[in-house]
Amino acid sequence: MxxxxxxxxxIANPVMSVFTxxxxxxxxxxxxxxxxxxxxxxLNVAEGECxxxxxxxxxxxxxTFLAALGLLxxxxxASGSVRLCGQEILNASRIDLNQLRGNDVGMIFQDPLTALTxxxxxxxxxxxxxxxxxxxxxxxxxxxxLAWLDRVRIPxxxxxxxxxxxxxxxxxxxxxxxxxxxxxxxxxxxxxxPTTALDVTVQADILDLMSxxxxxxxxxxxxxxxxxxxxxxxxxxxxxxxSGECVERGSVEQIFAASQNAYTRSLLEAMPRLDSxxxxxxxxxxxxxxxxxxxxxxxxxxxxxxGGLFARRTLLRAVDGVSxxxxxxxxxxxxxxxxxxxxxxxxxxxxLLKTTSGNVAWLGTNLQQLDKQALKAARRDMQxxxxxxxxxxxxxxxxxxxxxxPLRTYRSELSRRExxxxxxxxxxxxxxxxxxxxxxxxxxxxxQNQRVGIARAMINRPRMIVCDEAVSALDVSVQAQIMxxxxxxxxxxxxSMLFISHDLSVVGEMSDxxxxxxxxxxxxxxxxxxxxxxxxxxxxQALISAVPIPDPRVERNRERIRLAGELPSAIDPDSAxxxxxxRLSAKVIGDPPQLQxxxxxxxxxxxxxxxSLLA
Amino acid sequence: MLGRSSKAAKVAEELSHYGxxxxxxxxxxxxxxxxxxxxxxFCVFFLAAIxxxxxxxxxxxxxxxxxxxxAVLGDIAAQGMPSVQSGHYFGTDxxxxxxxxxxxxATGTSLMVGLIGTAMALVVxxxxxxxxxxxxxxxxxxxMRIVDILYSVPITLVVILILVVAGRxxxxxxxxLGSVSWLTMSRIVRAQTLALKNREFIEAxxxxxxxELMIVVRHIIPNLLGVLxxxxxxxxxxxxxxxxxxxxxxxxxSEPYTSxxxxxxxxxxxxxxxxxWQLLVPLFFYVSITFTMFFIGDGLRDAxxxxxx
Numbered sequence: 001m002x003x004x005x006x007x008x009x010x011i012a013n014p015v016m017s018v019f020t021x022x023x024x025x026x027x028x029x030x031x032x033x034x035x036x037x038x039x040x041x042x043l044n045v046a047e048g049e050c051x052x053x054x055x056x057x058x059x060x061x062x063x064t065f066l067a068a069l070g071l072l073x074x075x076x077x078a079s080g081s082v083r084l085c086g087q088e089i090l091n092a093s094r095i096d097l098n099q100l101r102g103n104d105v106g107m108i109f110q111d112p113l114t115a116l117t118x119x120x121x122x123x124x125x126x127x128x129x130x131x132x133x134x135x136x137x138x139x140x141x142x143x144x145x146l147a148w149l150d151r152v153r154i155p156x157x158x159x160x161x162x163x164x165x166x167x168x169x170x171x172x173x174x175x176x177x178x179x180x181x182x183x184x185x186x187x188x189x190x191x192x193x194p195t196t197a198l199d200v201t202v203q204a205d206i207l208d209l210m211s212x213x214x215x216x217x218x219x220x221x222x223x224x225x226x227x228x229x230x231x232x233x234x235x236x237x238x239x240x241x242x243s244g245e246c247v248e249r250g251s252v253e254q255i256f257a258a259s260q261n262a263y264t265r266s267l268l269e270a271m272p273r274l275d276s277x278x279x280x281x282x283x284x285x286x287x288x289x290x291x292x293x294x295x296x297x298x299x300x301x302x303x304x305x306x307g308g309l310f311a312r313r314t315l316l317r318a319v320d321g322v323s324x325x326x327x328x329x330x331x332x333x334x335x336x337x338x339x340x341x342x343x344x345x346x347x348x349x350x351x352l353l354k355t356t357s358g359n360v361a362w363l364g365t366n367l368q369q370l371d372k373q374a375l376k377a378a379r380r381d382m383q384x385x386x387x388x389x390x391x392x393x394x395x396x397x398x399x400x401x402x403x404x405x406p407l408r409t410y411r412s413e414l415s416r417r418e419x420x421x422x423x424x425x426x427x428x429x430x431x432x433x434x435x436x437x438x439x440x441x442x443x444x445x446x447x448q449n450q451r452v453g454i455a456r457a458m459i460n461r462p463r464m465i466v467c468d469e470a471v472s473a474l475d476v477s478v479q480a481q482i483m484x485x486x487x488x489x490x491x492x493x494x495x496s497m498l499f500i501s502h503d504l505s506v507v508g509e510m511s512d513x514x515x516x517x518x519x520x521x522x523x524x525x526x527x528x529x530x531x532x533x534x535x536x537x538x539x540x541q542a543l544i545s546a547v548p549i550p551d552p553r554v555e556r557n558r559e560r561i562r563l564a565g566e567l568p569s570a571i572d573p574d575s576a577x578x579x580x581x582x583r584l585s586a587k588v589i590g591d592p593p594q595l596q597x598x599x600x601x602x603x604x605x606x607x608x609x610x611x612s613l614l615a
Numbered sequence: 616m617l618g619r620s621s622k623a624a625k626v627a628e629e630l631s632h633y634g635x636x637x638x639x640x641x642x643x644x645x646x647x648x649x650x651x652x653x654x655x656x657f658c659v660f661f662l663a664a665i666x667x668x669x670x671x672x673x674x675x676x677x678x679x680x681x682x683x684x685x686a687v688l689g690d691i692a693a694q695g696m697p698s699v700q701s702g703h704y705f706g707t708d709x710x711x712x713x714x715x716x717x718x719x720x721a722t723g724t725s726l727m728v729g730l731i732g733t734a735m736a737l738v739v740x741x742x743x744x745x746x747x748x749x750x751x752x753x754x755x756x757x758x759m760r761i762v763d764i765l766y767s768v769p770i771t772l773v774v775i776l777i778l779v780v781a782g783r784x785x786x787x788x789x790x791x792l793g794s795v796s797w798l799t800m801s802r803i804v805r806a807q808t809l810a811l812k813n814r815e816f817i818e819a820x821x822x823x824x825x826x827e828l829m830i831v832v833r834h835i836i837p838n839l840l841g842v843l844x845x846x847x848x849x850x851x852x853x854x855x856x857x858x859x860x861x862x863x864x865x866x867x868x869s870e871p872y873t874s875x876x877x878x879x880x881x882x883x884x885x886x887x888x889x890x891x892w893q894l895l896v897p898l899f900f901y902v903s904i905t906f907t908m909f910f911i912g913d914g915l916r917d918a919x920x921x922x923x924x
Contacts, residue, residue: 376826379822379823380824383823384818387815388815392815393816394834394837395816396640396641396642396837396840397837402816405825406824409829410824440640
């Protein structure tokens with residue numbers, strides 16, 4: 001094992017180490033033999049310091065900490081030494097560990113919904129921690145809980161104490177988790193991918209909050225993440241892990257500016273960056289033929305609102321009057337946070353769900369008026385690649401059968417041999433080795449499965465593909481490979497692409513034009529370099545400023561644009577006026593904000609002056 | 616999988632060259648897990664032995680199941696005992712009929728009831744459940760309300776009613792049991808279908824132009840198979856129990872045919888007279904069958920969804 005050691009200021013000037021791991025090994029007994037998940041890891045976190053542990057999935061970064069705290073699965077075993085404030089805790093008894101967990105060590109997990117007990121109120125769960133570790137009375141603990149909920153900036157904290165976890169938004173839940181972890185003022189906070197499941201703007205808030213804890217309370221933080229941007233924003237020191245080993249360690253400035261290790265550099269290079277010199281396509285919208293024309297699409301869902309025995313159905317407008325067009329060979333990026341209706345829009349374009357009103361025209365023919373046969377014929381030109389590569393493949397079919405399925409549907413004249421030939425060629429084209437032909441999805445990695453998904457979408461040479469968060473579930477390096485593959489395929493076949501993602505930096509790298517969606521409405525539409533560098537709408541500005549840039553010097557000197565207030569509910573009809581409160585207060589509600597042209601091909605929805613909307 | 620064409624042969628050659636690249640399907644994985652479950656495998660062999668006994672046992676019989684051995688009729692307790700000499704290996708029943716032949720016949724009946732009833736439940740329940748779950752909406756509501764209504768009627772009562780109205784025979788018994796056994800099956804299948812139809816690979820198939828019928832046949836049903844097999848294997852002993860219960864009440868299969876339930880009932884009636892073998896022999900077969908079926912069902916469940924353990 002070779003890793004590069006940088007001498008850093010932090011190490012040269014030693015502070016008391018709160019948490020030390022030395023030569024930790026973790027092995028798992030599985031049916032396929034003993035698997036070594038962590039091989040000889042050493043690390044230490046000093047008081048008031050934030051250590052970032054970076055690695056891709058399967059690098060053993062989470063297992064390191066689970067093992068250290070005695071939370072391994074039953075078939076796992078750990079050896080080495082783990083010291084918390086000088087006390088050896090590895091393989092300590094359960095009673096001792098329970099004393100530590102929650103008291104001296106706080107943990108935050110990736111998914112705050114699964115980490116909170118669903119049937120207990122927030123207040124009860126928080127009080128439980130205090131009762132166990134401090135033996136506090138109900139009144140005292142309630143006051144402390146309230147104080148902490150205030151400190152993590154949860155509005156209306158007293159009311160939140162009575163709510164159940166599912167009643168809170170993802171960001172709120174993660175704040176509750178942080179408040180809970182901080183209740184006993186632990187010396188060490190372990191955060192395992194704390195913001196991965198959250199939207200970028202929420203992520204930025206949570207990261208700010210964690211940095212506040214670090215600086216105000218002197219809490220040591222061990223941050224486990226795959227995201228170099230998050231590391232750049234928060235961490236003082238970084239340790240890069242790969243397949244259970246530490247490949248490099250050093251201060252954040254050194255790692256980002258002058259990494260000595262090829263793997264670290266490849267991780268950094270794979271990160272799409274918003275501020276990079278955009279590799280602008282020479283795509284000219286005027287020259288190419290228009291293929292897709294979407295006019296004023298609206299989609300309503302009926303949702304049951306709580307109302308006792310006879311619950312009324314209210315309409316939720318998931319997509320509200322979206323219009324756009326797409327030209328041959330063009331990529332239109334669609335960005336928005338979770339629940340903004342971007343995936344619903346994609347499914348409506350492909351006629352996988354019914355629109356309430358509006359038109360979708362493919363090559364001039366209105367898709368909604370086609371009968372089953374004609375629609376089936378039209379679908380040959382339009383394909384989709386999904387987010388979750390495992391869920392989008394039938395687990396009982398070999399990957400070759402999955403790839404061949406569209407062929408069997410549209411070209412039933414082909415013989416088995418020709419189909420096999422076609423599938424083999426396509427697999428080669430998307431970078432899958434031919435000997436994988438009889439494999440099943442569970443035997444392949446996420447990246448390989450996503451290649452299968454792309455091969456299935458491409459096998460009939462469609463003219464447009466919709467990528468619905470196609471790279472979001474993948475590791476950074478795999479993400480970069482898949483993005484390159486999609487670009488190559490586009491260049492080769494002259495594909496048009498709708499590229500949907502919540503990640504603005506990915507969309508910025510892939511797209512010719514970008515459409516920003518907020519609560520089912522388009523707030524901004526324009527060429528991607530214009531959107532990324534000179535955004536017009538306050539929401540786009542907030543979104544861009546929330547995307548962490550994998551460069552600590554740039555990242556830490558950036559001014560963040562923060563919008564006032566929480567996300568409004570989509571059922572609330574006033575939500576459309578979030579950026580136009582002046583009109584809402586003037587009670588001249590009429591038309592929702594309209595798109596206005598501000599430059600060549602650049603449209604921005606009406607909004608109040610940016611300054612008046614900021615927090 | 617591999618065809619006979621030269622291209623396919625080439626592919627096959629390549630595959631064997633790489634060695635061990637043949638995919639491990641979910642079914643193969645499950646089989647592997649099932650085979651390593653010793654209790655279940657033992658039960659499979661035990662059940663197979665019972666089936667072989669039913670198939671080939673009659674060849675060893677000296678008496679058939681209708682003949683009455685007048686020699687022992689007067690003193691069953693003393694002379695009707697199980698003995699190799701008299702040819703009554705399992706003894707005789709109260710009427711001097713050979714219990715060996717009668718047990719074989721009864722075990723066969725019980726197994727048939729279990730298998731045919733389960734097959735009916737599989738076909739009707741799956742069709743009903745998949746249709747309701749996949750179409751959804753109003754069709755689903757109506758179809759499932761029908762199931763609910765049938766559910767609310769006591770099952771044994773329905774079976775007894777059918778047997779009384781249509782007369783006691785093999786066919787009516789199968790129809791009666793089959794007509795109630797599919798209800799739970801349809802519910803399970805519907806719930807699974809509802810979960811499956813929103814999965815992304817179904818959407819992918821739809822986007823790929825696959826027709827709705829083909830989606831059901833090619834994607835939904837294969838993914839239901841695991842659940843179906845597990846439930847079916849647990850349904851078999853349930854049905855054997857139901858039939859035995861009805862026969863125990865004296866409403867099942869009519870003489871000269873018999874079933875394990877009927878034999879147990881007769882045996883229980885005479886256990887006070889020193890002829891305990893009349894109860895123990897059919898009871899042994901009945902318990903063995905249900906016990907092994909439950910173990911096999913459990914083993915299948917562990918093998919097919921390892922997550923639920």
